[in-house]
Amino acid sequence: MIAVAADPAAVYALRLADDGLVLSHRLAQWSSRAPALEEDVALTNIALDLLGQARALYARSAELDGSGRSEDDYAFLRDERDFLNCLLVEQENGDFAVTVMRQLLFSTFQLEAWTALSESSDMQIAAIAAKAVKEVTYHLDHATQWTLRLGDGSAESHVRTQAALDQLWPYTAELFENDAVTRDVVAQGVAPDPERLRMEWDASVDHVLRQATLERPSTSWAPTGGRRGLHTECFGYMLAEMQHLHRAHPGAQW
Amino acid sequence: MVTTALERVRRVAGEVVDPEIPVLTIDDLGILRDVRVDASGHVDVDITPTYSGCPALDMIRADVASSVRAAGYADVTVNVVLSPAWTTDWMSEVGRRKLREYGIAPPRPRESGMQLLQIAVACPACGSAHTSEVAHFASTQCQALRRCTACAEPFPHFKEH
Numbered sequence: 163m164i165a166v167a168a169d170p171a172a173v174y175a176l177r178l179a180d181d182g183l184v185l186s187h188r189l190a191q192w193s194s195r196a197p198a199l200e201e202d203v204a205l206t207n208i209a210l211d212l213l214g215q216a217r218a219l220y221a222r223s224a225e226l227d228g229s230g231r232s233e234d235d236y237a238f239l240r241d242e243r244d245f246l247n248c249l250l251v252e253q254e255n256g257d258f259a260v261t262v263m264r265q266l267l268f269s270t271f272q273l274e275a276w277t278a279l280s281e282s283s284d285m286q287i288a289a290i291a292a293k294a295v296k297e298v299t300y301h302l303d304h305a306t307q308w309t310l311r312l313g314d315g316s317a318e319s320h321v322r323t324q325a326a327l328d329q330l331w332p333y334t335a336e337l338f339e340n341d342a343v344t345r346d347v348v349a350q351g352v353a354p355d356p357e358r359l360r361m362e363w364d365a366s367v368d369h370v371l372r373q374a375t376l377e378r379p380s381t382s383w384a385p386t387g388g389r390r391g392l393h394t395e396c397f398g399y400m401l402a403e404m405q406h407l408h409r410a411h412p413g414a415q416w
Numbered sequence: 417m418v419t420t421a422l423e424r425v426r427r428v429a430g431e432v433v434d435p436e437i438p439v440l441t442i443d444d445l446g447i448l449r450d451v452r453v454d455a456s457g458h459v460d461v462d463i464t465p466t467y468s469g470c471p472a473l474d475m476i477r478a479d480v481a482s483s484v485r486a487a488g489y490a491d492v493t494v495n496v497v498l499s500p501a502w503t504t505d506w507m508s509e510v511g512r513r514k515l516r517e518y519g520i521a522p523p524r525p526r527e528s529g530m531q532l533l534q535i536a537v538a539c540p541a542c543g544s545a546h547t548s549e550v551a552h553f554a555s556t557q558c559q560a561l562r563r564c565t566a567c568a569e570p571f572p573h574f575k576e577h
Contacts, residue, residue, distance in 0.1 A: 200561075204553035211557065214469020218498065289499035293468050296501065296577055304552060 170346035171284060172226035173246065174353055175219045176236075177343075177389055178275075180247035182216030183237060184397075185209075185268065187404050188255055197258050204304055205261070211297040218290045225286075238408035242398050243391040250333040252388070252397040256326065259312055259319070263326040265305040266370065271337045272298045274362045278354035287352065306370050313374025320375065327371070328379050335384035337363070343389070421489070426451040428487040429461050432479045436472045436556050439518045442480070446506025449497055459484055459492040464502045466577070467557040504577050516540045521547075521562065521573040537573050539564035549573075 189209035196202035217233055224231045250268055255261045276298055279291035312319040338360040347353040371378055387393065407414060429451055430443030442448045442463065450462040461480050465473045477494045484492040504523035512522035517540075524535045536545035544566035552575075554561040559572040 200551040200553070203551065203555070207553040207557055210469040210471070211467060212469070214465070214467060218468060285499070289497075289501070290468070293465075293498055293501040297468060300552065 169227045170343045171287075171350065171352045172223045173343045174347045175223035175226060175287060177246040177248075179216045179219035179223060179236070180245050181251050181268075181272075182212040182219065184245070184247040184400070185251040185264075186212040186216060187400065188251065188253075188264075189261075191255055192261065201258075208265070208301050208304070211294075211301070215290060215294045215297070219287075222284075222286045222290065234408065238405045242393055242401055245393065245397070245401070246389050246391060248333070248336050249385060249388040249394055250330065250337065252393060252400060253330060253333065254396050256329070257322060259322040259326040260329065262305055262308040262312060263323065263330050265301065266309050267330060267334050267367065268337075269298055269302040269305050270363055270366050270370075271334075271359070273302050274359045274366070275354065278359065282353065283351035309370055309374045309376070313371070313376045323374070324376055327376055328381075331379040332381055332383045332385055336386040336388060339386055339389060341389065421453045421457070422451060424487060425453055425459050425461075425484055425489055428483050429480050432476060432483055434472060435475050435479075437515070437518070437520070439514045440511050442476060444508050444511030444514065446504075446508065446511075447476075447502060453489075457489065457491060459489045461492065461494045462497045463494060464497050466502050470557060502577070504574065507574075515574055519571060520559065521571060523574045523576045526576045537562060539567060539569060540571055541569045542567040547571075 186209040189205045189212070192205045193202060196205055220231070220233050220236045224236075250264060253260070253264060273295065276291045276294040280288050280295055282288040282291065309323065312323040314320070315323075338356040340356050344353065344356055348355050368378060385394075426448075430441055430448050432442050434440045434442065434445055445466065447464050447466060448461070449464050450460075452460040454460075461484065463473075463476060463480065473496065477496065480494050481492050503526060505526050507523060515522045519540050521537050521540050524537065537547050538545050539547050539562075542564060544564055546565040547562050548565060549560055550563050550570065551561040554572055558574055558577065560575045561570065562573045563570045
């Protein structure tokens with residue numbers, strides 16, 4: 163096990179990096195399985211953007227905490243409890259509606275976060291964010307188009323999309339969770355206030371859901387723990403798959 | 417002497433081609449950001465990625481280093497800089513022409529949002545302005561897939577970024 167970084171900005175960068183890596187892996191699981199060739203290409207393109215952002219953030223986190231950890235250390239040599247991604251991104255792909263809805267809910271959050279972070283007091287995080295804003299704008303457009311088509315589509319697609327929304331909604335509360343780390347990075351000017359992000363996210367998501375004739379869930383169940391390394395059951399299986407090759411053949415290269 | 421070395425290194429580095437679109441040099445793409453040669457002969461080359469996850473970047477980085485070394489400058493560092501973020505507006509006119517001839521519709525100017533809406537993406541095969549987007553994501557991160565309604569040819573579009 164690798165010790166958890168103590169520097170708040172390093173931990174914050176690690177959380178964002180883990181979000182990107184984990185969602186990237188989930189999307190890559192669609193490769194050769196998407197409903198159409200164009201979607202296969204779209205989802206893996208989005209995965210590649212997220213992976214690129216994650217790599218830059220891992221490098222920044224390792225600089226901030228002075229650990230000198232490599233990308234492979236982060237991706238392949240940490241155990242489940244060391245990953246600090248939010249629970250939303252690790253949720254299984256489900257049917258296409260679940261993947262689209264996860265993408266809508268998370269890309270909206272990322273677009274708000276990256277936009278604010280492009281003015282971070284940490285110049286390197288600001289630079290990563292300014293590039294990511296352009297990329298996530300495409301991701302959100304893609305998710306929005308699909309949400310409208312599926313939500314306001316056939317009776318079957320509407321039912322499935324509403325079910326996907328109901329299933330994933332509880333995990334969105336965690337995106338705006340405030341803890342000692344976020345309070346420190348907000349105070350340092352490194353990161354935006356989660357409460358401000360929540361207001362922008364609410365308005366943006368509500369607008370799309372209304373247009374897609376979907377009903378915003380009213381559940382108050384709000385599981386958290388991802389930011390502290392406590393994950394849902396499906397995440398261990400995903401990690402086992404993602405890390406298998408590197409752990410079976412340490413240092414493998416090709 | 418230092419000025420001459422700088423010009424030479426800049427030309428050599430700028431001639432490295434993009435492995436995914438080999439008609440374009442990194443100078444055409446606008447991803448070669450800066451070249452510096454100090455008094456001791458140490459060379460610094462700054463490049464910037466197009467997209468964060470661009471898989472060509474590591475190869476471009478290695479190609480730049482080996483080209484500069486082959487030109488006689490053994491002490492070279494290739495830096496990846498992220499800011500300011502790359503935009504297709506940095507692509508040269510020569511690069512846009514080469515793309516079109518290669519069969520890829522070049523990116524339109526982004527500088528003015530209004531202008532972008534008014535300029536159609538022309539088919540690189542027949543020149544028709546009657547084209548439509550088939551998929552926003554295509555074979556590489558920087559391209560979209562379009563179709564020409566005049567000649568029915570599908571073609572990639574280097575999308576504005």
